[in-house]
Each structure stands twice: as C-alpha cells, then as structure tokens.
Amino acid sequence: MAQEQSLTYKITKNLRCLVCQGQSVYDSDSDFANSLKIVVQRKVDEGMSENDIYEFLKTKYGEWILYDPGLNKKTYILWLLPILLFLIGGAIIIKKLKLKKT
Amino acid sequence: MKLKIIPIILIIFFSIIFIIFFKGLQKTSIYTPDENFEKNVPSFTAKVIKTGVENSSEQLFSGDQFYLMNIWASWCAPCRAEHNFLMKLKVNENLKIIGLNYKDKEKNALNFLKELKNPYDKILVDGDGTIAIDWGAYGVPESFLIHNKKIIKKIIGPIDENLYLDIERLIK
Amino acid sequence: MPSLIGSYSLFFGLGCSIFIIFFSIKNFKNSSSFDSKILSFSLLQLLFVIVSFIGLILSFIISDFSNETVFNHSHTTKPLFYKISGTWGNHEGSLLLWLLVLTLFISIFLLNTKNLLKNYRILTLLYQQIIIIGFFIFIIKTSNPFNYIYPEPDEGLGLNPILQDPALAIHPPILYLGYVGSSIIFSSALAAMSLNWVSKEWAKHIKKWILTSWIFLTFGILLGSIWAYYELGWGGFWFWDPVENVSLMPWLALTTLFHCVLVLEKKSILTSWVIILSITTFTLSMCGTFLVRSGILNSVHTFANDPERGVFILIFLFSLIFLALFIFFFFYKVENKKINSFFWLSKETAILVNNWFMMYFLSVVLIGTIYPIFLDVISSQQISVGPPFYHKLIVPFLIPFLLAMAIGPNLNWIKSDLKNKFYLFLFLLISLVLSSLIIINLKIDFLINTVLISSAFYLFFITTRDFIVHRFQNLAQNVSHFGFSLFILSVLFNNIFSSEIITNLKVGETFKTKDVTIFFEKITKKKEQNFDAITGKFSITNSKNIEQILNPELRIYNQPNIVTSEADIKINLLSDKFMTMNLVQNQNYFNIRYQHKPFMIWIWASIFIISFGGLISIFKRRHET
Numbered sequence: 001m002a003q004e005q006s007l008t009y010k011i012t013k014n015l016r017c018l019v020c021q022g023q024s025v026y027d028s029d030s031d032f033a034n035s036l037k038i039v040v041q042r043k044v045d046e047g048m049s050e051n052d053i054y055e056f057l058k059t060k061y062g063e064w065i066l067y068d069p070g071l072n073k074k075t076y077i078l079w080l081l082p083i084l085l086f087l088i089g090g091a092i093i094i095k096k097l098k099l100k101k102t
Numbered sequence: 103m104k105l106k107i108i109p110i111i112l113i114i115f116f117s118i119i120f121i122i123f124f125k126g127l128q129k130t131s132i133y134t135p136d137e138n139f140e141k142n143v144p145s146f147t148a149k150v151i152k153t154g155v156e157n158s159s160e161q162l163f164s165g166d167q168f169y170l171m172n173i174w175a176s177w178c179a180p181c182r183a184e185h186n187f188l189m190k191l192k193v194n195e196n197l198k199i200i201g202l203n204y205k206d207k208e209k210n211a212l213n214f215l216k217e218l219k220n221p222y223d224k225i226l227v228d229g230d231g232t233i234a235i236d237w238g239a240y241g242v243p244e245s246f247l248i249h250n251k252k253i254i255k256k257i258i259g260p261i262d263e264n265l266y267l268d269i270e271r272l273i274k
Numbered sequence: 275m276p277s278l279i280g281s282y283s284l285f286f287g288l289g290c291s292i293f294i295i296f297f298s299i300k301n302f303k304n305s306s307s308f309d310s311k312i313l314s315f316s317l318l319q320l321l322f323v324i325v326s327f328i329g330l331i332l333s334f335i336i337s338d339f340s341n342e343t344v345f346n347h348s349h350t351t352k353p354l355f356y357k358i359s360g361t362w363g364n365h366e367g368s369l370l371l372w373l374l375v376l377t378l379f380i381s382i383f384l385l386n387t388k389n390l391l392k393n394y395r396i397l398t399l400l401y402q403q404i405i406i407i408g409f410f411i412f413i414i415k416t417s418n419p420f421n422y423i424y425p426e427p428d429e430g431l432g433l434n435p436i437l438q439d440p441a442l443a444i445h446p447p448i449l450y451l452g453y454v455g456s457s458i459i460f461s462s463a464l465a466a467m468s469l470n471w472v473s474k475e476w477a478k479h480i481k482k483w484i485l486t487s488w489i490f491l492t493f494g495i496l497l498g499s500i501w502a503y504y505e506l507g508w509g510g511f512w513f514w515d516p517v518e519n520v521s522l523m524p525w526l527a528l529t530t531l532f533h534c535v536l537v538l539e540k541k542s543i544l545t546s547w548v549i550i551l552s553i554t555t556f557t558l559s560m561c562g563t564f565l566v567r568s569g570i571l572n573s574v575h576t577f578a579n580d581p582e583r584g585v586f587i588l589i590f591l592f593s594l595i596f597l598a599l600f601i602f603f604f605f606y607k608v609e610n611k612k613i614n615s616f617f618w619l620s621k622e623t624a625i626l627v628n629n630w631f632m633m634y635f636l637s638v639v640l641i642g643t644i645y646p647i648f649l650d651v652i653s654s655q656q657i658s659v660g661p662p663f664y665h666k667l668i669v670p671f672l673i674p675f676l677l678a679m680a681i682g683p684n685l686n687w688i689k690s691d692l693k694n695k696f697y698l699f700l701f702l703l704i705s706l707v708l709s710s711l712i713i714i715n716l717k718i719d720f721l722i723n724t725v726l727i728s729s730a731f732y733l734f735f736i737t738t739r740d741f742i743v744h745r746f747q748n749l750a751q752n753v754s755h756f757g758f759s760l761f762i763l764s765v766l767f768n769n770i771f772s773s774e775i776i777t778n779l780k781v782g783e784t785f786k787t788k789d790v791t792i793f794f795e796k797i798t799k800k801k802e803q804n805f806d807a808i809t810g811k812f813s814i815t816n817s818k819n820i821e822q823i824l825n826p827e828l829r830i831y832n833q834p835n836i837v838t839s840e841a842d843i844k845i846n847l848l849s850d851k852f853m854t855m856n857l858v859q860n861q862n863y864f865n866i867r868y869q870h871k872p873f874m875i876w877i878w879a880s881i882f883i884i885s886f887g888g889l890i891s892i893f894k895r896r897h898e899t
Contacts, residue, residue, distance in 0.1 A: 035205075039232045039235045061135050064133050
C-alpha cells in the first residue's frame with residue numbers, strides 16, 4: 001500500500017494543475033487537483049503503469065499537463081541544445097589546451 | 103572577415119529572440135486545453151441524484167438525438183448565470199440535457215433547482231469530481247454537446263448568448 | 275501629501291540625470307581631474323529617489339487610499355510591519371526599489387573609486403545613467419506608484435495574505451541588492467571595454483562588486499526558498515518555477531564570473547570571457563524582470579500584467595544588449611593571443627572546467643524557462659517544462675562537477691603534477707565505500723544516487739582535509755566548496771529519505787501506518803487583527819512511541835477574503851516534521867498533509883556556509899590592500 005501511495009505522489013508531482021497553473025497537482029489544493037489525485041490513485045490501484053496514466057491524461061488535457069516533456073519532434077531542441085552547448089564548450093577548452101603543446 | 107561575420111550572426115540571433123518574445127507577449131500565458139482533444143464519449147458509470155440508480159455512459163447516450171452534458175454545482179456562481187440558457191435549450195425536442203452535479207451536497211443541489219427550475223432530463227452525481235476528469239473537465243461549469251456518441255462541441259465556462267445560439271444552430 | 279512629494283521627487287530625480295550627463299561629457303573631454311559637481315548631482319539624484327521611496331512608505335503607513343498603489347495593496351487593519359513591507363510587495367513599489375538600488379550603488383561606486391582612472395569612473399556612471407533613465411521612464415510612464423484616485427476610497431483592497439510574512443518582507447530588498455547590484459558590473463565592464471582597461475587592476479576592483487552582489491543574491495534566494503517551504507504548504511523549497519529560475523540564472527552567471535575574474539586578476543588572461551560574463555549577468559537580471567513582469571510566463575508568483583510594461587522592458591532589454599554588442603565589437607580590442615593558453619593540469623584549467631559546467635547548468639535553466647514561449651510562438655503548441663526536465667539534465671552532470679570542485683583548488687597555477695597528491699585517490703576510495711555502505715544498508719537501488727553521493731562525500735572529505743592541513747590558506751574558497759558539498763548531501767538525503775502522508779481526517783479520528791500514528795485531537799478558533807484562525811491539534815506518535823504535538827493553522831483573512839494554510843513545523847538537527855491542513859469543498863473533514871523531512875536545516879545552513887565563504891573573501895581583500 002505504501003508503495004502504491006508513493007507512486008501516486010510521484011505521478012501527481014509530475015502533473016501540472018490546470019486551475020492554479022503554476023503548481024503541480026500534488027502541491028495544489030484546488031478541487032480539480034484533489035479529484036485528479038483520487039483518479040490517479042485509483043488507476044494506480046488498478047495496476048495501470050506510470051506511463052499509461054500519463055498517456056491517459058495527455059489525451060484528456062493535452063501534453064501541457066505533463067511536467068516532463070517527452071523527447072519528440074517538438075522538444076528535440078529543448079533536450080538537445082543544452083547538451084550540444086556542453087559539447088561545444090568542451091571543444092573550445094580542449095582547443096585552448098592544445099594550443100599550449102604546439 | 104572573420105570578425106565581421108560574428109557580430110552579424112549575433113545581431114540576427116538577438117533580433118530573432120526579440121521578435122519571438124514580442125510575439126509571445128501577444129499570446130496569453132494561461133493554458134486552456136485544445137477543444138478538439140478527445141471526440142469519443144468517455145465510458146463511466148454514475149448514480150442518479152436522489153434515487154441512486156447506477157447509469158452507464160453506454161445507456162445514457164445511446165439514443166440518436168443530441169445530448170448536452172452539463173457539469174454544474176450549486177456553489178458555483180457562473181452556473182447561475184448560464185442557467186437561463188439551459189432553460190431555453192430545454193424546449194428543444196431533440197436535445198436531452200444531462201446534468202453532472204459536481205462536488206455538491208444533495209440538499210443544496212435540489213434547493214438550487216427548486217429556486218431556478220430544473221432544466222435537466224437526468225441528473226448524475228459526481229461527489230468526488232472524478233467523473234468530470236473522465237470528461238477532461240477541470241472546473242465548473244463545463245458543457246459537452248454530444249451526437250452519435252461523439253462530442254461535437256466542448257464549452258469551458260458558462261454558456262452565454264453566443265454559445266447558446268451556436269448550440270441551437272448545431273442541433274438543427 | 276507624502277504621495278505628492280514622492281511623485282515630484284521622482285521627476286526631480288530624473289531631472290538630475292540631465293545635469294549628470296551634461297557635466298560628465300564635459301568633464302570627460304576636457305579636464306584631467308574628476309568634476310565634483312558630477313558626484314554632487316549623483317548624490318542629489320539618490321536623495322530624490324530616497325525621498326520618493328520614503329514618500330511611498332509613508333503613504334502606506336498612513337493608509338492614504340487616494341494613492342492607487344496603496345489602495346490596491348493595503349488595508350487599515352493590516353499590521354504596521356506589513357504596511358511597510360507592502361511598499362515593495364507590489365509591482366510599482368518594487369520598481370521604485372529597483373531604482374533606489376541602481377542609484378545607491380552608483381553613488382557608492384563613485385565614492386569608493388576615488389583613486390581610479392577619471393574617465394573610467396565617468397563612463398561607468400554614464401552607462402549606469404542609461405539604465406537609471408530607462409527605469410525612471412518605465413516607472414513614470416507605465417508603473418507610477420503615485421497615481422491618484424478621486425474620490426478617495428474609504429478602504430484598501432489589502433495585501434495578499436501569503437505575502438504577509440516576515441521572510442518575504444525582507445526578501446525583495448535583499449534579493450534586489452544582488453539582482454540589481456549586478457548593474458554596476460555591467461556598466462563598469464562596458465566602461466572598461468571602451469577604455470581598453472580590462473586588466474588585472476580592473477579585475478581586482480570589480481571583484482568586490484561581484485562578491486557583494488553574489489552574497490546578497492544568495493541570501494535573497496535563500497529567503498525566498500525558506501518562505502516557499504513554510505508558506506506554500508507543500509513542503510518543497512525549490513520547484514523550478516520560472517520566477518525561481520529567473521533568480522537562479524544571474525546567480526549561476528555571477529558564480530562563474532567571480533571564478534574567472536580570479537584568473538584574470540592573477541594572470542591577465544580570459545579577458546574577453548570575463549567581459550562577456552559581466553554583460554550576461556545583468557542581461558539575465560533584466561531578462562528575468564521581463565519574463566516575470568510582462569506576464570509572458572505563468573508562474574505561482576503573479577504580478578499584475580500589463581502588455582505595455584512588457585513591451586517597454588523588452589525594448590529596453592534589447593537596447594542594452596545591442597549597446598553592449600556594439601561596444602564589444604567596435605571599441606574593445608582583443609589582447610594578443612600568445613599567453614592565452616593553458617597547461618592541462620593547472621588551476622586555470624580547473625576554473626575553466628568550472629565555467630564550462632556552470633555555463634551548461636545556466637543553459638539548461640535558460641532554455642527550460644523560455645523554450646515553451648518559443649514553441650508556442652512558432653507552432654502554437656503548449657508544453658510544460660518542470661522539475662523532471664531539470665533533474666534529468668542537471669543531476670548526472672553534477673558528478674564530474676563535484677569531482678572537479680574537489681580536485682581543482684588543490685592544483686597550482688600555471689602547471690601542476692600529481693606527485694604528492696596520493697590523498698586525492700585515497701579519499702575517492704573512502705567516499706565510494708562509504709556511500710555504497712549507506713546505499714546498501716538502506717536499500718536504495720539507484721546507481722546514479724550512489725555515484726552522486728560518493729562524489730559529494732569526496733568533495734566533503736577533501737575540503738575538510740584542507741581545513742586541517744592548510745588552515746587559513748584559501749579559507750574563503752574552502753568554506754564555500756565545503757558548504758556546497760554539504761548542500762548537495764543534504765538535498766540528496768532529504769530527497770531520498772523524505773516520507774509523507776496525505777489523508778482526510780475529522781476531529782477525533784486517528785490515522786495509522788506502521789511508522790506513525792496521527793491523532794486529530796481538536797480544533798480551536800481564534801480571532802486575530804486581520805484574520806480568523808482555525809488551529810488544529812494533532813498528536814503524532816512514532817514507532818518509538820515518542821509523542822509530539824503539531825498545530826497547523828488555517829487563516830481566513832478578511833481583506834482580501836483568502837484562506838491560507840499555515841504549516842506547523844517542528845525543527846530539529848536531524849529532521850523536520852511538517853504538517854498542514856486544508857479545507858475540502860463541501861466536506862466536514864480536513865485534508866491533512868504530514869511530512870517527515872530529514873536534514874532540512876542543513877540545507878539552509880549549507881547555503882549560509884556557502885555565502886559565508888563569499889563574506890570571508892571580501893574581508894580578506896580588505897585586509898591585504
């Protein structure tokens with residue numbers, strides 16, 4: 001029981017509340033958030049997986065409700081640009097170090 | 103040569119950011135779900151107010167007329183505002199109005215209807231708000247126009263004059 | 275009356291700018307010594323802004339509702355303390371505070387730099403004046419705190435109760451000292467560039483300003499987090515909300531900046547990079563102001579939105595960016611490159627590695643914050659970027675970052691080798707063993723946690739050893755790095771070992787799990803000055819049969835009519851017990867949240883230690899010069 005409950009907490013922390021839009025469903029105490037918590041708990045009890053629950057809510061409320069945007073063609077730049085910048089930064093530093101040797 | 107290219111690239115880069123921010127200002131930052139998400143009527147079961155008889159969504163929307171599913175509560179002020187339009191819609195023969203009473207006390211709900219008259223053909227109870235979530239709703243009031251087990255229109259917030267006329271047109 | 279004086283004072287303050295610019299330009303071209311009239315007018319401008327600010331405070335104190343700002347944000351029944359803090363708890367007042375900090379810092383700058391180049395001082399002042407004038411116009415045109423309403427209302431609308439809090443009352447001034455303080459770094463970087471004076475001396479002098487801003491910003495963020503922790507009612511202290519990110523970004527830039535200003539000071543290299551960072555820091559502050567005040571993003575902290583304000587700050591922000599770019603490319607001559615390289619194992623390289631990671635973290639936060647705007651504008655699709663995104667991209671990179679942080683300070687300038695560095699490997703081994711033991715004993719199955727805890731322990735041990743071996747050498751740096759390791763460790767353990775119970779209870783009911791029993795004894799009602807309080811009494815019994823009473827509270831404020839939930843927190847050295855209760859629509863039970871949060875106090879303490887390192891650094895400098 002405790003494990004299922006902590007899964008519910010984990011899931012609701014990753015959902016964004018549509019009523020107070022700056023908060024997660026877990027944090028919020030709006031009517032909507034409270035109901036959604038119950039729905040998530042039920043789905044977890046039914047044995048639905050975390051991802052299935054996210055998918056289910058995505059079809060109801062759109063991708064906006066998920067705090068963790070998946071990697072897809074909408075979000076390639078979001079996920080990959082920081083990594084790319086990191087690699088470029090590394091390349092610049094290595095170049096600087098090489099200058100010394102020659 | 104090299105020195106000239108970098109400033110130009112930077113100027114273009116910042117100009118693009120400027121334009122995007124500028125356009126972003128014109129958009130609202132408040133999110134409302136796209137009105138065309140799920141077209142199918144969700145499957146659920148709910149109790150009818152007072153009698154407590156279980157109803158399933160398959161039974162509820164089986165007919166070939168139009169249905170208006172209206173989520174409401176006695177404590178919600180905008181619901182009062184839209185009530186008049188619901189009463190007007192009630193006259194349509196080919197439209198059945200189904201109410202989903204959201205997180206309400208039965209006594210308050212019935213008093214509300216006694217005071218303002220009852221536009222609903224059937225009232226279902228959603229005590230913990232979970233059925234509303236099956237519908238993809240997140241507040242009260244919200245309404246859904248249904249035909250042939252498909253949602254043909256979704257209304258977030260109260261029905262006003264324009265929306266009322268829209269519904270009248272759609273069910274013709 | 276105070277409103278009227280304040281309002282005029284604002285115009286006079288703007289008027290001073292004309293004189294300052296006039297005398298500055300004259301002085302810049304002709305004379306060889308600094309014209310004291312410039313200083314006098316700068317101080318006069320500061321005085322006018324202070325008068326204006328005091329005018330607003332007084333209007334709040336006497337509840338002068340003919341002033342629109344006071345009317346919108348105050349109420350006669352509010353306690354005096356919150357009447358005063360209400361002055362900067364709103365958009366208009368907080369901008370006046372911005373202006374106050376801008377003028378205050380430039381005055382201190384002028385008084386403090388008497389022995390520096392005359393033209394450098396004048397140019398810094400001129401660039402700062404551009405910012406000051408921009409803000410004067412912004413305030414007067416779009417956000418005047420002294421707008422007049424007639425007829426005068428009898429009562430104000432009141433301040434949002436969640437802002438009526440001691441930590442939040444002093445949070446804006448402290449935060450702004452750091453946030454706006456970075457304007458001096460920006461102006462003086464532009465001035466130093468224009469005069470080609472980006473040198474060791476400049477680095478030495480600007481370092482103090484960087485550290486000061488950094489300390490205030492750190493404290494400001496800390497206060498904000500503490501407030502969020504106990505006031506927002508969900509026991510979190512950082513949510514990666516846009517408003518938080520916006521304060522974190524300049525912090526990251528400032529941290530990077532003072533690490534690399536050290537290199538510039540010692541070796542007179544990395545000059546362009548220091549300049550770019552100096553400009554970036556303030557640009558990020560401005561960008562943050564834009565994001566928060568324009569309403570382009572939606573977040574927990576809402577300010578009244580007005581598109582006109584957004585457009586103004588946006589144009590202003592980009593004017594500053596283009597000005598900086600222009601000066602960078604047309605006035606600034608990059609130094610010859612022959613010394614601009616490094617040996618791979620040296621302190622310089624370590625600092626470069628620090629910069630590399632910091633810039634990466636900054637890019638993650640920046641991209642995560644603004645990407646939704648871009649996506650919405652370009653494709654009309656809306657997504658949310660929340661904590662999981664930041665955790666996924668930042669946490670793995672913390673591991674090498676922590677290791678570099680431990681090793682870096684133990685390297686020498688210019689060239690270093692690994693002889694006599696045996697202890698570095700020894701400690702690594704110890705940390706690995708220790709964290710594996712912890713992980714195995716407590717059955718946590720995340721590999722990344724093990725590695726992360728090991729690297730945090732590694733930094734912890736290395737810095738502790740440095741205290742013992744080197745004592746006062748590099749004390750400041752050591753204290754801050756030690757604080758950081760403590761911070762990461764406490765956040766990690768806090769995350770791993772937190773437990774929570776959320777349930778609905780009526781008075782008299784008991785909720786039991788195998789570790790804890792919660793008994794809802796009673797509620798009491800009380801009337802306070804501007805709210806009614808409902809206090810619950812809960813007794814919590816843990817598995818060792820130790821009982822503790824917690825009293826969370828609901829406050830029903832009369833003006834505006836808002837219910838807030840006040841957490842009750844029992845703090846001790848090892849863990850916090852945190853409890854809130856909430857009303858549920860149409861039900862006669864309360865929603866109860868009980869959280870057990872280990873090492874909370876260590877999170878706050880470690881941030882104190884980090885900024886204490888900065889303080890030591892400032893005073894050490896004073897000592898030497």
